[in-house]
Amino acid sequence: MISSTDSAAEHVIFDALGGLLSVMPSDARIAIAFSGGLDSSVLLDAAVRVAGAHRCIALHIHHGLSPNAERWLVHCEATARALGAGFDAERVDLRREMGMSIEAVAREARYRALDAMCARHGVAALWLAHHADDQAETVLLQLLRGAGVAGLAAMAPHRIDNVAAIPRVRPLLHLLRAQLERYARSRGLRWIEDESNADTRYARNALRHDVIPALTIHFPGFRDALARTAAHAATAQRLLDELAAIDLGTIARDDGRSLSREALLALDGARAMNAMRGWMRAAGIPVPSVARLTDMLRQLREARAEHALRIEHAGRCLRLYRDSVYWESDDRLSSPGAAAEKPVEHVIKEPTTLAWRGQEVWRLPQWRGSLVFVPVPPGEMPADTVAETLLESSPLTARPRMGGERMRRAPGAPARTLKNLFQESGVPAWQRDVPLVYLGDRLLFVPFLGINGAFAAPAADEERAAASGPRRRLEWRADMLIA
CATH class of the missing domain: 3.40.50.620 (HUPs)
Structure with a gap:
């Protein structure tokens, strides 16, 4: 009953x-x-x-x-x-x-x-x-x-x-x-x-x-008393989130993907920690303890050799380049048994060759990434693309950097060293260990820099280039981003 x-x-x-x-x-x-x-x-x-x-x-x-x-x-x-x-x-x-x-x-x-x-x-x-x-x-x-x-x-x-x-x-x-x-x-x-x-x-x-x-x-x-405590705390947290959003509006860069170290450290300690918490929550990164977060801010404040700053947390690394603070994935932490693996930069990388016949993805596991050949819609003529006929004309080879390589950023521009171009583009030193893609004996593509201007079609030659047939845009992506 x-x-x-x-x-x-x-x-x-x-x-x-x-x-x-x-x-x-x-x-x-x-x-x-x-x-x-x-x-x-x-x-x-x-x-x-x-x-x-x-x-x-x-x-x-x-x-x-x-x-x-x-x-x-x-x-x-x-x-x-x-x-x-x-x-x-x-x-x-x-x-x-x-x-x-x-x-x-x-x-x-x-x-x-x-x-x-x-x-x-x-x-x-x-x-x-x-x-x-x-x-x-x-x-x-x-x-x-x-x-x-x-x-x-x-x-x-x-x-x-x-x-x-x-x-x-x-x-x-x-x-x-x-x-x-x-x-x-x-x-x-x-x-x-x-x-x-x-x-x-x-x-x-x-x-x-x-x-x-x-x-x-x-x-x-x-139970009712503790429920009220939770409600009061939720209200306080909402106000702290609003304050973090105000601060991030000033110190965040690149659509929130990085922070200005100078602007972050100009905030007082409690406010800087609150901004860091808001930034990490927005990125889906677990927020660490107060002690851990305090230590992160200390290391950011004391960092002199920016390339040496590497703070591991929740499968990510907090890095600093110039004035930008940002998170990057840490492959050593995210794969099973990875603690025993050699760091990526210590892996010997041998040249790899591809005879391109319409492939959309060229996997290069020694660099833990893939080169993607993205089709360009007919009639479009982006500057940073290559004709399919050109890709088919000679074997493609992915080679490690040896030092001293040069390329042009645009048609007719002077050839400059990759080191100078990486610095000019704000690419951190530890991200420059990338495959250089050659077409035959000529450098074609460099991740983060794009297609060598020696291969790009000048604006005056757009009609001739368009007549050469379909084109592809080359993109470098981490393996985790490839479906």
């Missing part, structure tokens, strides 16, 4: 979901992050009842951390199918980075996988089953870790940014776990119990089992 309290819990949940659906298109699909536990089981069941099964898809992440992970996967798929909802699952490979707990690694991998699946299925929003007890635990954890206002803001009811392209919504965040339990009992739901939830070696579990029960007795309203 369903009690009045069970019915009340059901109505509260339905009201929360109904409010969200009322501002969405009637045919919008909703993804539910579905672990198979109590919370997500309640959310999936309620979503199907309120929105309709045809609009719901359950997304399950297989972490592989538990010996029961395969059984959980089977349970989740069976539950979703029984409700008539869609289902998808993805396995994630957890590579633990230095300084990150296994919980943090699993969380990052889980959200990356969920975002990818949401994009694949074209959903309008991702619903997460966090509730008020989860929020209270998160605020307490952040307090105990000495977190700033971003950490104390805990979990937002609704989030969308450049990291999470699909809105992440927590419709149950104002509800207690006890209310979800009543709903599950009234609906006769079956869910799985993660055995790791009982392991008090994990900080969150220690709070849940040892601290929360005591707080419930002595401070029965602590």
Whole structure:
């Protein structure tokens, strides 16, 4: 028999979901992050009842951390199918980075996988089953870790940014776990119990089992109080984000891809750190601890030999060239077992030859990049292009720099050394280890500099050049950018 309290819990949940659906298109699909536990089981069941099964898809992440992970996967798929909802699952490979707990690694991998699946299925929003007890635990954890206002803001009811392209919504965040339990009992739901939830070696579990029960007795309203703390912190963080945006409008360059070191360091310490945090969040880079961020600013302030500044963080490197501070990917950190590999610049690079016959990509793994031959639409005559007939006339050869090579930046311009041209173009010294592409015995193309002006068609010869047939633009790209 369903009690009045069970019915009340059901109505509260339905009201929360109904409010969200009322501002969405009637045919919008909703993804539910579905672990198979109590919370997500309640959310999936309620979503199907309120929105309709045809609009719901359950997304399950297989972490592989538990010996029961395969059984959980089977349970989740069976539950979703029984409700008539869609289902998808993805396995994630957890590579633990230095300084990150296994919980943090699993969380990052889980959200990356969920975002990818949401994009694949074209959903309008991702619903997460966090509730008020989860929020209270998160605020307490952040307090105990000495977190700033971003950490104390805990979990937002609704989030969308450049990291999470699909809105992440927590419709149950104002509800207690006890209310979800009543709903599950009234609906006769079956869910799985993660055995790791009982392991008090994990900080969150220690709070849940040892601290929360005591707080419930002595401070029965602590959940509401902590929720207010999170709301106040979220407001403060929003103001800090606005301040960071104002500062970045002054110190950022190249559409936000780099910062002026002089302008950054002219800010006082706290404001410079806030600007750095805003810059990193906008780039999708995890924000480091206060101590780590303080050390980054110290190294930027003390750097004299700019090429020597290399601060590794989250698979990226913070670099400095002239007055520009920017992030570049660190291939040594992003590949498995990479710590034992030789740095790219120490790899012996042998000349490689290609007989071009219409290929669109020429992979050059020794330089960890590829040369892309981009077709130019008929009738267009960009200066930095080469006729296909010319590419076919002689073999192409990729050679390492030996020193002293020269090229022209434009037709009729004097030939100058690549070193001078790299400096003039602002290419940092550590990025100049690139393949030089020759057509026969003549230098044709240099990454970051473009096509040798000796091959480019002068403006007066546009009609003759256009008559020579299709043309290609040459582009140098990192392998990760090639589909």
